[in-house]
Amino acid sequence: MRGRDGVPAPRAGWAYFFDVDGTLAEFAPTPAEVRLDAGVLAGLRRLHERSGGAVALVSGRSIADVDSIFHSPLPVAGQHGLERRDARGVLYRREPSPGALDAARVRLAEVVARHAGLLLEDKGLTLALHYRRAPALAAFSHRTMRAIQRELGSAYATQPGKCVVELKPASMDKGVAVTDFLREAPFMGRIAVFVGDDATDEHGFAVVNALGGHTIKVGGGPTTARWRLASVAAVSAWMAELSKA
Numbered sequence: 655m656r657g658r659d660g661v662p663a664p665r666a667g668w669a670y671f672f673d674v675d676g677t678l679a680e681f682a683p684t685p686a687e688v689r690l691d692a693g694v695l696a697g698l699r700r701l702h703e704r705s706g707g708a709v710a711l712v713s714g715r716s717i718a719d720v721d722s723i724f725h726s727p728l729p730v731a732g733q734h735g736l737e738r739r740d741a742r743g744v745l746y747r748r749e750p751s752p753g754a755l756d757a758a759r760v761r762l763a764e765v766v767a768r769h770a771g772l773l774l775e776d777k778g779l780t781l782a783l784h785y786r787r788a789p790a791l792a793a794f795s796h797r798t799m800r801a802i803q804r805e806l807g808s809a810y811a812t813q814p815g816k817c818v819v820e821l822k823p824a825s826m827d828k829g830v831a832v833t834d835f836l837r838e839a840p841f842m843g844r845i846a847v848f849v850g851d852d853a854t855d856e857h858g859f860a861v862v863n864a865l866g867g868h869t870i871k872v873g874g875g876p877t878t879a880r881w882r883l884a885s886v887a888a889v890s891a892w893m894a895e896l897s898k899a
C-alpha cells in the first residue's frame with residue numbers, strides 16, 4: 655500500500671473528525687505509554703486554526719485521557735461519544751444507567767488478576783480489556799466480555815478493536831458522536847471528514863459516507879471508508895498538504 659494516493663488534500667472549509675490511537679498516534683504496549691509526535695500535533699493545530707476550529711477528536715479514551723496526550727483543549731468526544739466537549743468548551747455526559755457496570759468491573763478485575771498480560775482500562779462509562787501484551791488470550795478475552803455483556807442485556811454491547819475488547823452502552827457510538835458535533839457550529843453545514851483505523855471507526859465512516867463526506871481508513875483491513883492512508887505518518891503528511899491548498 656502506498657502513501658496517500660488519491661486522497662483529496664484537506665481544505666479549510668471542511669469539518670474534521672480524527673480517531674486518536676492508530677490514527678494520530680502509534681500504538682504502544684499499554685495505552686498509558688502512547689505519545690503524540692510533535693509534527694502531528696503541529697499539523698492538527700494548524701488544521702484547527704485554518705478551519706475556524708472545525709477539528710474534533712473522536713476516541714474510545716476518556717476525555718481526561720485524551721487531554722493528557724494532546725495538552726490542548728480541542729473539541730473531543732470521549733468513550734465513543736458518551737462524553738463530549740463541544741467547540742465552546744461545554745461538557746456533555748451520557749450515562750444510561752448509573753452503576754450498571756459495577757458488577758462487570760469487579761468481575762473483570764478478578765479476570766485480569768488471574769491472567770498475566772491482560773489489562774483492564776476503567777474509563778468510567780465503558781470498560782476495556784486489553785490483550786496486546788498477551789495475544790494468546792485474545793479469544794478468551796472476547797469470550798469473557800461477550801459473557802459479561804449477555805448478563806447486562808441489550809442495553810450494552812461489546813466493541814472489538816485492535817488487541818482490545820470493550821463493553822459500552824449499545825446506544826452510543828462514534829457515528830452518533832459525529833452527528834452531535836455536526837448539529838453545532840463550526841461543524842454544521844460543512845463537508846465532514848472522518849479519519850480512523852479500527853472497527854469502532856466504521857460507525858463514523860457510515861455517518862460521513864451517508865452525508866457525502868470523505869472517509870479515510872488508516873492502514874489495512876476491511877472498511878467502508880472511501881479513501882486510505884497507509885500509516886500515522888501518512889496522516890501527518892496529508893494534514894500538511896493544507897498549507898499548499
Ligand SMILES: [Mg+2]
Pocket residue numbers: 673674675676677850851852
Ligand atoms: Mg484507533
